[in-house]
Amino acid sequence: MGVAPPAYDPSAPENATTLPVGAPATVRGYVRELLRRHRKAFAALMAVNAIAVIASMAGPYLLGGLVDDLAAGEHDLPLERTAVLFAVALAVQAVFVWQVRLRGATLGERMLADLREDFLVRSVGLPPSVLERAGTGDLLSRITTDIDRLGEAMRQAVPQLSIGVVWVGLLLGALTVTAPPLALAVLLGLPVLLLGCRWYYRRAPSAYRAEAAGYASVAAALAETVDAGNTVEAHQLGKRRVALSERRIAEWTAWERYTQWLRTIIFPTVNLTNLLILGAVLILGGAFVLQGWIGVGQLTTGALLAQMLMEPVGMILRWYDEIQVAQVSLARLVGVREIEPDTGDSGLTPRGRDVRADRVRFGYHPDVDVLHDVTLRVKPGSRVALVGPSGAGKSTLGRLLAGIYGPRRGEVTLGGTALADMAAEQVRRHVALVNQEHHVFVGSLRDNLLLARTDATDAELWAALGAVDADAWARGLDEGLDSEIGSGGLTVTPAQAQQIALARLVLADPHTLVLDEATSLLDPRAARHLERSLAQVLEGRTVVAIAHRLHTAHDADVIAVVEDGRISELGSHDALVAAAGPYAALWRSWHG
Numbered sequence: 001m002g003v004a005p006p007a008y009d010p011s012a013p014e015n016a017t018t019l020p021v022g023a024p025a026t027v028r029g030y031v032r033e034l035l036r037r038h039r040k041a042f043a044a045l046m047a048v049n050a051i052a053v054i055a056s057m058a059g060p061y062l063l064g065g066l067v068d069d070l071a072a073g074e075h076d077l078p079l080e081r082t083a084v085l086f087a088v089a090l091a092v093q094a095v096f097v098w099q100v101r102l103r104g105a106t107l108g109e110r111m112l113a114d115l116r117e118d119f120l121v122r123s124v125g126l127p128p129s130v131l132e133r134a135g136t137g138d139l140l141s142r143i144t145t146d147i148d149r150l151g152e153a154m155r156q157a158v159p160q161l162s163i164g165v166v167w168v169g170l171l172l173g174a175l176t177v178t179a180p181p182l183a184l185a186v187l188l189g190l191p192v193l194l195l196g197c198r199w200y201y202r203r204a205p206s207a208y209r210a211e212a213a214g215y216a217s218v219a220a221a222l223a224e225t226v227d228a229g230n231t232v233e234a235h236q237l238g239k240r241r242v243a244l245s246e247r248r249i250a251e252w253t254a255w256e257r258y259t260q261w262l263r264t265i266i267f268p269t270v271n272l273t274n275l276l277i278l279g280a281v282l283i284l285g286g287a288f289v290l291q292g293w294i295g296v297g298q299l300t301t302g303a304l305l306a307q308m309l310m311e312p313v314g315m316i317l318r319w320y321d322e323i324q325v326a327q328v329s330l331a332r333l334v335g336v337r338e339i340e341p342d343t344g345d346s347g348l349t350p351r352g353r354d355v356r357a358d359r360v361r362f363g364y365h366p367d368v369d370v371l372h373d374v375t376l377r378v379k380p381g382s383r384v385a386l387v388g389p390s391g392a393g394k395s396t397l398g399r400l401l402a403g404i405y406g407p408r409r410g411e412v413t414l415g416g417t418a419l420a421d422m423a424a425e426q427v428r429r430h431v432a433l434v435n436q437e438h439h440v441f442v443g444s445l446r447d448n449l450l451l452a453r454t455d456a457t458d459a460e461l462w463a464a465l466g467a468v469d470a471d472a473w474a475r476g477l478d479e480g481l482d483s484e485i486g487s488g489g490l491t492v493t494p495a496q497a498q499q500i501a502l503a504r505l506v507l508a509d510p511h512t513l514v515l516d517e518a519t520s521l522l523d524p525r526a527a528r529h530l531e532r533s534l535a536q537v538l539e540g541r542t543v544v545a546i547a548h549r550l551h552t553a554h555d556a557d558v559i560a561v562v563e564d565g566r567i568s569e570l571g572s573h574d575a576l577v578a579a580a581g582p583y584a585a586l587w588r589s590w591h592g
Ligand code: ADP
Pocket: 132, 364, 365, 370, 388, 389, 390, 391, 392, 393, 394, 395, 396, 397
C-alpha cells in the first residue's frame, strides 16, 4: 500500500508561480548569513544549552554511583550527599533550561524580524514589470502564508534543532566515556533511523514545495476573482472562476494528503528506533555485565543516558520536518531576492529637459507589442496631448515617457540620457506620472506629504497644500499636519485624496508631468475645482496629457493621435483640423 505523489500536470500549482524560487545554495547562503549576523547570541545559546544538558546528566551518574556502591556491598550509602547534589543539579538544570528557552525564543524572533525586513525591502524595490508579469497573488501569498510558516520555523525550529544536535552529541559523548560498549548498542538502532529518514527526506522537500505552491495558486485564483469582481460579473464568469478555484483546491489537497501520508510513515519509524535502542542497551548491556565488561553502575548510568537520547532525537526529527516546510517557504522568499532590482546609475543625470521617445517598441507580454515604432518629441515647457481610441496605447506610452517601464526596443531619453539607465529616484525628480490612484497612507498628513520630499519644512508643506487649494480644510483639522489620516484615522474624501497627491507633486517638483485621466473619476463640479488646482500645479511645467475631453487637446501645442500603438497624426489643433484626418473626424463627432 502506498500513496503515490499526485500526477504531473503542466498547469499544476508548482508551475503556476512566476516569481523565482531560490536555489538550495542561495537558501543555504542566506541562512548562513542570518546566523553570522547573530553569531554571538547563537554561541551564547549553545553554551547555556550545554550547561543545561550536562546538569541533566547528574541524575544518571549519581544513580549509577549508588548502584555500584550497592553492588560492592556497601551498607553506608551516601544518600544525603547524593540527594543534595541531585537537588543542586536539578536547580542548575532548571535555571539553564529556562535560559535556553528565553534565548532561543529571542534569537528566533530577531532572525524572523531580519528576514521580514530583508524581504520587505526587496519586495518594495521590485521592478513593476516583474509584478506585472507574475501577478500580485504570488507575492501576497509569499508575504502572508510563507512568512507565517517561517515564523514558526525561525522562532522554534532553528534554535531547537541546534539545541537537539548539541544535546545528542553531549549524551553520546558521555555514554562513550562511561561505557564504550553501550555506545555500540546505541548504534544498532541507527540504521533503521537512517533508512527511514532517507526514505522520507527524499520525498518530503519536493512534496512540501508543491503543497506550498498549490496553496499560493489557490490564493492567487481567489484574489484574482475578487479583484476582477466586476469583470467576472459582467461576463458571467462566476461558474468558470469557481471551477478554476475548485481545481486548484483539489490539486493542493492532493499534495496535502500526500505529505500527511509521508508523516504517517516517518513518525512510527522514529518510535521503533527508540524501542530498538533501549532494548539493545538493556539486553546487550546485561550480557556485558555478565561478561564482566562493564559494571552494574555503568549499565545503570548508560541505560538512563540512552533513554535520555529519545527526547533530543525526537526533537531533531520534529524540527527538521518543520525546517523542510520552512525551507520551501524560505526558498520562495529568498527567490524574491534573486530578482534583479531596477538597476540604474544614480550618477547619471540628464543634461536638459526635453523628453524624446525614439522608435520605441513595447509590450506587456513577450510576443504581443502594444507600441510599434513610436517616435515623439516633447519640447521643454510645451503641452502635448495624446488622443485616440481606448486601447490604442496612450496610457502605455505615458508610462514609458515617465520611465515606469523601459521600452523593448528604441529609447526614451530625458535631456539625451536614456531613462532606463537612470536610477528610479533620479527619474522621479524630473518626470512624474499622475493617474487616478491617489493612495492615502495611514499616518499623519505630514508623513503623507513628506513621501514626496523627505526634507521639506512645515512652511513648504503648507505652501504645497495652498498651491492645490487644500490649505483651507487642512487648517481646519484639529491637529494640523499631525492629524492622522487614512484607514483608522480621519477619512479623507476622494477630492481631498487627490489634492494630497497633487500637493506631493508640488513638493517633488518635477519639471515634466504625464497626466493620465487625472480628473475623470470625479463628479464634474469636483473635477472643475480640481482642474483649477491642477492648472496651478502645471504652471511652467512640461505636460503630456492623455486627453479624454477634447478641449484639453484643443489647447495643447502639439496633439498626437495614437491608433493601434502608432502615432498616426501629429500637429497643432488647427493644422490637424485642416488636414481632415482622423483627428478632424474625432473633433467633428465630439463637437457635434
Ligand atoms: P489606452 O490608454 O489608449 O486606452 P492602454 O495603453 O491602456 O490604452 O492599452 C493598450 C493595450 O495594452 C491594450 O490592448 C491593453 O489591453 C494593453 N494593456 C494595458 N495595460 C496593460 C497591462 N498592465 N498589462 C497587460 N496589458 C495591458
